[in-house]
Amino acid sequence: MFPISLFLLLLVTIVGLYLLVRLFLYRTALILVVKKWVHWVEDGIHVHQTFKVPEFNDNVQENQFYRQVFTYLNSLASIEDSDFTNLFSGKKSNDIILCLDDNQIVHDTFLGARVSWKNEVLKGEDENCRRTLLLNMKKKDKRRILRPYLQHIHNAVSDDLEQKRRELKLYMNAQSDHRSTGRWRSLPFTHSSTFDTMAMDPDLKNKVKSDLEAFLKSKQYYHRLGRVWKRSYLLYGPSGTGKSSFVAAMAKFLSYDVYDIDLSRVSDDSDLKMLLLQTSNKSLIVIEDLERFVNEQSTRVSLSGILTFMDGIVSSCCGDEKIMVFTMNGKELIDSSLLRPGRIDVHIYFPLCSFNSFKTLANSYLGIRDHKLFPQVEEIFQSGATMSPAEIGEILIVNRSSPSRALKSVITALQTGDGRGSGKIGRRMTENCSSRPAAGESDGESGGVFWNHKDSVPVAKEFRKLYGILRLRSNKKTGPSDHDSEMMER
Ligand SMILES: Nc1ncnc2c1ncn2[C@@H]1O[C@H](COP(=O)(O)OP(=O)(O)OP(=O)(O)O)[C@@H](O)[C@H]1O
Ligand SMILES: [Mg+2]
Incomplete structure (x- = not known):
């Protein structure tokens, strides 16, 4: 007969050994190896099926489901x-985000079934x-x-993606040899400019805002006309007058992503078309310094390629609602x-600084709405x-700790015409008017906007009908700081 005490001793030893092995496996993470073996054996006796979720479709457009699954x-x-898992810092300073590495496998269970995902990265023939x-x-x-x-994946990430969708992105075109993997590379769009921070004529700002709002509501109208639902803006004026900042303000106002096309990186006309095809709708597509590329021919894209791009016909293939x-x-x-x-x-013409825009700048940069030196500053602006x-x-910015010093520095720079070498530019611009709008367009210290209508009456009619724009007479004045103003009325 087996004595009962011996039996108990054996039982305690077995349980103790089991706990020790378990502790050892967990402590050394060998449990993962054991689990892997068990899964390996289990997988060996089952038939499996694989589904692919590629990052791009055949037209090299982004597969939205890939983003969802990855998230x-x-x-x-x-x-x-x-x-292997990558660690990135998150948005908050103490956030650490885990991110699956290339060619790594991650497991998931759903309704009692085990599935695995592999983040496969393959190098193509084109590297x-x-x-x-x-x-x-x-x-x-x-x-x-x-x-x-x-469906579970879709639901699980929809809030997260919605949040991400609200965070604007800036897309920049990569070199043209990246054709097979998509030409756009994105970054969070963090430009801090808004319509509120722009120093410009408040009327003009409001007109642009209303125009953008009217555009957003006009889907049916454009489609009824058989037109691509897009609207194009030209921002022109001397350097440093806020054109790029205005683009950022427009994007923020619309909550649109920005696609910034660097024409020097575009290899030919079809490449430019491809870039447009790969933009999403609800986006703002920007080409900066267009005249430089066209006049200096510093791009391999032809004029007709640019014209086709501006017409935006190809963009209608991949959804419209685009602002160019x-x-x-x-x-x-x-x-x-x-x-x-x-x-x-x-x-939209972006002029050099006027006294009114100066006051907006002084308010933003120095936090002052008025100052005893303002009349002196105004007088200098009025002198041209x-x-x-x-x-x-x-x-x-340099003198922000002392508003008086800042204003004196501005006065000196305006008087000597060489504030950081810039007053010269200012004077030259007002003297030559080299960048000013032609008569009949809009110009002046407060900036100007006009709806292009001269060459195309039908188009003008459409837009007048659409926006109820009444053009008022041109007010032509002379003198360096005068302006031809052409206004619209709703
Ligand atoms: N109208 C403005 N209101 C507020 N800030 C402005 C304005 N114009 C220029 N700035 C400031 O000056 C800087 C340069 O402006 P921005 O790059 O927008 O000028 P730009 O017209 O695009 O110049 P460029 O023609 O050289 O590209 C920005 O930091 C912006 O904050
Ligand atoms: Mg710019």
Whole structure:
């Protein structure tokens, strides 16, 4: 007979050994190896099926579902058990985000079924990486879980993606040899400019805002006309007058992502079309310094390529609702076909600083609405001296601790015409008027906007009908700081 005490001793030893082994496995993480073996054996006796979620479709457009799955996988607790995981700092200073590494596998369970995902990255013949997420599951589970599982992913990340969608992105075009993997590279768009921070004529600001709002509501109207639902703006004026900042303000106002096209990186006309095809709708597409590329021919894109791009016909293939913005310093030397209505709908002139915009700058940069030196500053502006808002902004930033010193520095710079070498520019601009709008357009210290109508009556009619724009007479004055103003009324 087995004595009962011996039996108890054996039992306690077995339980103790079991606990020790368990502790050892967990402490050394060997439990993961054991689990892997168990899964390996289990996988060996089942037929599996793989589903691919590629990053781009055949037209090299982004596959939105890839983004969703990638976000979902990075939110899984099991990502910590993946062999390699990237760690990134999050938005808050103490946030650390885990992110699946290339070619790593992560496991997930859904309705009792185990699935695995591989973040596969393959180098193509053209040396570019193609990314695909591979979903692997047992064939016997497929019918039961596939659809609900995909729906579960969609639901799990929709809030997160919605949040991300609200964070604007700046896309920049990569070199043209990246054709097979998408041409755009993105960054969070953090430009701090808004319509409120722009020092410019408040009327003009409001007109642009109303125009943008009217555009957003006009989907049916454009479609009824058989037109691409897009609107094009030309922002022109001397350097440092806020054109790029205005683009940022427009994007923020619309909550649109910005696609900034660097024409020197575009290899030919079809490449430019491809870039447009790969933009999403609800986006603002920008080409800065257009006249430089066209006049200096410093791009391999032809004029007709740019014209086709501006017409935006190809963009209708991948959804519309696009705003195009072109910036340039002056438009006198540019081919007029680029500026015809339909290609450019709204022209906005960005002038050098006026006393009114100076006051806005002083309020933003120094926090002052009035000052005893203001009359003196006003007098100098009225005498025709001016500088760009960028140059005045610099002086104000440097002297921000003392408003009096800041204003005195501005006065000196305006008087001597060489505030940071810039007053010269200001004077030259007002003397030559080299970048000022032609008569009949809009110009002046407060900036100007006009709806392009000269060459195309039907288009003008459409827009007048659309926005109820009544053009008032042109008010032509002379003198360095005078302006031809052309206003619209709702
Ligand atoms: N009208 C303005 N209101 C407020 N800030 C301005 C304005 N114009 C320029 N600035 C400031 O000056 C700096 C340069 O402006 P920005 O780059 O927008 O000028 P730009 O017209 O695009 O110049 P460029 O033609 O050289 O590209 C920005 O930091 C911006 O904050
Ligand atoms: Mg600029």
